[in-house]
Amino acid sequence: ETGVTQSPTHLIKTRGQQVTLRCSSQSGHNTVSWYQQALGQGPQFIFQYYREEENGRGNFPPRFSGLQFPNYSSELNVNALELDDSALYLCASSLTISSYEQYFGPGTRLTVT
Amino acid sequence: GENVEQHPSTLSVQEGDSAVIKCTYSDSASNYFPWYKQELGKRPQLIIDIRSNVGEKKDQRIAVTLNKTAKHFSLHITETQPEDSAVYFCAASRRIQGAQKLVFGQGTRLTINP
Numbered sequence: 333e334t335g336v337t338q339s340p341t342h343l344i345k346t347r348g349q350q351v352t353l354r355c356s357s358q359s360g361h362n363t364v365s366w367y368q369q370a371l372g373q374g375p376q377f378i379f380q381y382y383r384e385e386e387n388g389r390g391n392f393p394p395r396f397s398g399l400q401f402p403n404y405s406s407e408l409n410v411n412a413l414e415l416d417d418s419a420l421y422l423c424a425s426s427l428t429i430s431s432y433e434q435y436f437g438p439g440t441r442l443t444v445t
Numbered sequence: 446g447e448n449v450e451q452h453p454s455t456l457s458v459q460e461g462d463s464a465v466i467k468c469t470y471s472d473s474a475s476n477y478f479p480w481y482k483q484e485l486g487k488r489p490q491l492i493i494d495i496r497s498n499v500g501e502k503k504d505q506r507i508a509v510t511l512n513k514t515a516k517h518f519s520l521h522i523t524e525t526q527p528e529d530s531a532v533y534f535c536a537a538s539r540r541i542q543g544a545q546k547l548v549f550g551q552g553t554r555l556t557i558n559p
Contacts, residue, residue, distance in 0.1 A: 372552070
């Protein structure tokens with residue numbers, strides 16, 4: 333059984349640019365959630381995907397968007413990057429939408445300059 | 446929406462002593478309360494969780510208690526060891542649109558002094 337993986341590990345972008353982050357779910361898991369973790373803070377829920385459909389969204393603007401693919405891997409896209417978008421982006425997978433437990437990937441550290 | 450408050454923000458204990466971290470939540474419909482441990486530069490790791498129909502759960506040196514009436518839950522670590530040093534996050538969630546969405550506390554940096 334493989335755990336949750338994310339790529340890239342680190343990324344540096346300039347304000348106004350666009351970025352795509354990737355996540356591979358734990359084997360057999362069909363539900364993926366994305367979180368933003370600012371330095372010194374707890375993770376904040378961005379959105380969740382289940383069977384390629386967005387299933388709930390946190391308090392993030394539309395320039396944060398996502399995709400889930402048939403193999404349940406997922407992408408987080410952020411347009412028009414702002415300095416405040418600098419954070420650790422974590423994805424977490426669950427066995428299915430009704431599961432309680434969420435298992436996190438190692439995260440992507442995004443720095444916006 | 447749900448709000449989770451976590452205290453203290455930092456905690457320092459002597460090796461072998463106990464550590465307690467407390468969280469309060471606002472949404473009475475919350476039904477699942479996990480605790481995550483995050484070491485520096487690593488992923489949050491689920492260490493223990495409790496559901497709303499249970500008052501206490503224990504796993505070796507770690508225990509969690511839940512008081513639904515008061516809307517607070519706590520993490521207890523006994524016989525602390527240096528490898529327990531990390532940031533600990535509590536979270537609360539309820540089922541919305543069939544899915545469990547986590548709301549995290551601000552974290553507690555636990556330091557175990559040898």
